[in-house]
Amino acid sequence: MSEQSYTKEELILNLVKRTLTDVIKDTATTPGLQHPLNDETIKQMRDCLAMIAQREHELAEAAGREQNMRPRFKDEMPGSDSVVVSLDSLKPGKKKDE
Numbered sequence: 001m002s003e004q005s006y007t008k009e010e011l012i013l014n015l016v017k018r019t020l021t022d023v024i025k026d027t028a029t030t031p032g033l034q035h036p037l038n039d040e041t042i043k044q045m046r047d048c049l050a051m052i053a054q055r056e057h058e059l060a061e062a063a064g065r066e067q068n069m070r071p072r073f074k075d076e077m078p079g080s081d082s083v084v085v086s087l088d089s090l091k092p093g094k095k096k097d098e
Contacts, residue, residue: 010059017052020045 006014012092029035060067078096 002063007059007063010056013052013056013059017049017056020049020052 027036037045057067
């Protein structure tokens with residue numbers, strides 16, 4: 001979290017979210033092995049993370065903060081214009097006018 005002031009609820013939600021994601025990372029298994037947590041526990045953890053994300057969004061919206069926390073490259077300028085390229089235009093033999 002940056003220098004903005006956050007409520008106690010937002011700090012608690014962030015801490016719980018980080019703890020849950022750390023538990024998920026620590027218990028991750030390689031493909032083919034049985035996960036140490038049962039399916040119901042995994043579903044409950046997903047539900048908790050979804051509720052945390054929803055509440056964080058509500059609190060940020062109520063505080064007037066934007067929810068634009070997306071990963072960016074170091075050399076990418078904030079607010080730089082994006083260019084959308086159609087995948088169809090990249091196909092060989094396809095004319096741009098079509």
